Each structure stands twice: as structure tokens, then as C-alpha cells.
Amino acid sequence: MSGNDQDHANPNPDLENNAKTEFPEGLRVLAVDDNVVCLKLIVTLLIKCRYKGWNTNNGVNEVEKVACGCGLQMAFVTATTKPTEALEMLRKNKESYDLVITDVEMLDMDGFQLLQIIGIEMDVPVIMISANDNMESVMKGVRHGALDYLVKPVRIEELKNIWQHVVRKKLLEQAKSGTGKVTTDQNSMPSKKQRDKEKEKEEETKAQSDEELSAPKKHRLVWSKELHNKFVDALEQLGGGSKAVPKKILEVMNVPGLSRENVASHLQKFRNLLKKDSKKTEMNLESENNIDPSQPNGHISDLTTLPSNNLGLNNIGNPGMEALFGSQNQTFSSYLANRRLVHQNSLLLPHVADQVRPNMQNPVFGNFPPNPISTWNSFPRPELNGMRLHSYVPPSFSAGQTDPSTMPVGLVPYSRPPGTFNLVQMLGDGSTQLSQISQHCPLAMLGPSSSQGQNERRNLVSFNGRGETSGFAFEIRGQITDESTWNGQFVQNQPSENTERERNGNYNNCSSPDDDLSAMFSSNGPPRL
């Protein structure tokens, strides 16, 4: 075997010793995938199974760290976009491997072809991995020589048993050769006793090793409306400028368990949406005004150039704001400007902030007095930080931040918030209705509606994730049921405390993430973009 005997520090001597004592020979597995992440998972799980005999090539440093860091020696894990290299390696060192695990969804090669070459032509035990578990795909794999198939994400339970394929094949070969002798070589394969022992030990250390080693999947965070609202609140509070970076947003949001990565990811999506919306708006304006985008002067690159009669979009010129979010976020400033206009209503109605607090009629948004459209357009009092759309009112701008020096220059009211309209429109359902509502009754954007209340109760901070007891196979959705009981707490990687409610169907039963998002922007709730 051509192993790289690298002298890595071993953070887990126990594991190494176990591997040596319990599985002196181990399984020598060649894992082929064009995705390093998948390989890392597989390697991690194999280590958990105490199959030893790993090495890496093709410069897969991360995989190498995982394998060698655990004291495992001489293995081949190849993460390559050139599975042909793996084939070549296998041809040269066919005897060096007991088993091959290969993804069938390769980028530059038909994985089934690879499977066939390895499993049938080369007669090496091979197991297919696939994200696709439909019968057709499985059968195709079997026809191409797969002894088994593992559906992604690969689970340790499956890997625990892969040795049986090697044993079976050896038995078959022995039977063919006529020796008829059943090998129970304890050095090559774990005996039942050993396996029982191993299983026992496995269970003992399960929780611990799960955390240490596998932890391949964090539970997926679902950006509920409330969480998204907090996110937007944070953006507003930070002014949407260069201060609005993931770390700061995270701090402002102050949601336990939420990570910077979570925020960064959401921020990326958020900005992309705004960008997309901006382009759409631009295109609409171009087509309506017959502006030739190819003409430098005809291109609407700055909202300050927008004609005041277009879509009710007046000049909201605000150089400071434009600069705040950098080149990519011209739209964000206009978005914030829009939100500021909305908040003007709360400035005009001093008690509205209290009114938007949860109450019996609307636990989330409270009751709103009717607000004439004249209010919407008559008081251009831009507030960088002052706009509120719902009950969460950070102390920092709870009252009277009307310092003119913080006001964007030249902000003129417009009748329809461009960002809101277009995003909602882009996101489909309820767009027409919402755009009309927001055009004629700004506060309609805030609710209230009875459906909103219902929606709130089932659409709150939640997580879902797949896992089993070791963190892979179950679905978790946790939630906090009401903003008034929010307390800002949630815990990632923990099962829901509301499983009873969920079993009764009273939970976010969106059939897809899309539903979550569309709900976030739908007419049932306040548009928060």
C-alpha cells in the first residue's frame, strides 16, 4: 500500500488504539467522490466505525487532516473531479483495497460507468453512494456491479456494516476455489463477539464521539418571519451601511444560538434579493420610459435620477445612504428609505409604537388606527434609525431621534415603496393585493389581520434538521410560539420543545422552504423586505 506516513499530531489516541487493538487489519477502503465535503463525512464516519487504513492523495488536505489527525494510517480517500485518477490508482494497487465506495454523481464521468469498471470489470467490491434513492437508480447501480448502495447523507449505521460485503465476497471466492473453508479470521474482520463488544462500546461513547467526530450536520436554521424581522431590525438599527456586517447584525439581533455564519448567509440572500429587485425595477423603468440601457446617460444607475412621476417613485436622493452599503447595495438604501417613510407614520402617531405591541386582537402587531394616505406623503421626515414596522423597538431609537443631521438629504415622499412592491411581486402570491394595499394604506403593511395572528403562531423561529440519535436521520423543528413569549431564546441542535404541538399539526407546516419565504413576504403578514 502506498501510504503517506505523515507525522500528524494525534488528537485522539484512544481511537487510534482502539483501531489497532480491535481491528488490526481494518478495512482498506478507497472512497471516490468529487466532493471533499462528502468525503470528509465518510472519512469521519469510517473513523467512528474504527475501520482503519486511510490515507489521502490529490491534495485533499482537509480530508487528510481528519484521517491522519485521528491516527489512521495508510488509506486512500480520493476527492477528485477526475475519478479516472482513482481508477488508475485502483488498477495499480487493486490488492490494496478491500472495498471501494464511490459516488455515482460525478461531474466529469458517468458514475455508473465507474461503478461497472470497478465492480464488474475489475471485480473489486464496490458500494455506490447516491443522493438519489429511487428504485430505478438503485437497480441501475446494482446492474453496474454495486454490492450495496448508500443514500446521502451517508449514515454511520450503514458504514458499520460494509465489512460484510468483503466477508461475503471472500466466502464466495473460497467456495469457488473449492476450499470450502470459512474464514473467520479475527484479524481481518471483526468477529460477532468483537462486533458486539464494539457496538457496546460504540453506544457508550456515542454522544461523546458524535460531538467530537461526526457532527457532520448542524441542524438547519429556518429563518422564520420573526427571526427575519429581527434581522431587518438589526439592519435598520445599524443603518444598513458598512456597519451592517454579519458580526454586528448578530450582536444587535442578540439571538442565542444564532451564528455569524447564519447571519452572513441570510445577509447574502437578502442582498441578492434586493439586487434582483433593483434590476427588475430598473428594467421596468427602462421599458416604461423607453430608456436605452446601452446609452450611458439613459441607464438608471442611481435612484436619484429617477423621474418623480415614475411609479410614484420620487427623488429619494441620499448620497450618504448610497455610499453606506457600497456598490452592491444601492437598493438597500432605497429600501431603508422606504422603511423610514413607513416609520414616519409612527412618528406622526406618537403612540403607535405602543400600539404595535402585541395585544389580544393581534398578539404580534396590535391594532392600528386607520391612517390616511395624506399622512404617508406629507411628512418627509427621514429617520435613519427611527423606522419601525413591528413591535420590536430597540431602546436606542425608541424616541425622538430627529436630529436633522442624520437625515438623508433631499428625501421626498413617494407613494409606493419600490423595494417592497417589487420584492413582493417577485415573490409571487399576493403581490397585486399587497402592492395595492401598500400603495394606498401604508399601515396595511403592518397588519393587523386575524390570519396574521394565526400565521404568527405557526410560523415562528424554528429549526429543522435531519439526524438520528447520532445526528443524522431525524427531523427537528423547534419553535417559539409567540413573540410576546419570545425571550429571544432558541437552541440549535436541540429538539423542539413543542413536539406535541407539532404532532397536532400546529406548527410551521410549510411544505417547502419556499413557503417559509413566501409567507415571510406574503399578504398574510407584514412585508419585511
Next chain:
DNA sequence: GAAAGAATAT
């Protein structure tokens, strides 16, 4: 080296 942002994977 940390963080942000972009790109990519799941």
C-alpha cells in the same frame, strides 16, 4: 488571523 463577501454544495 479574523471577518466579510462570494461562490459553491447540499
Next chain:
DNA sequence: GATATTCTTT
């Protein structure tokens, strides 16, 4: 398409 993860840049 939503979110997580990784890569690249700052």
C-alpha cells in the same frame, strides 16, 4: 430555492 459550508479577499 434556502441554508450551510467553503473559498477568496480584505
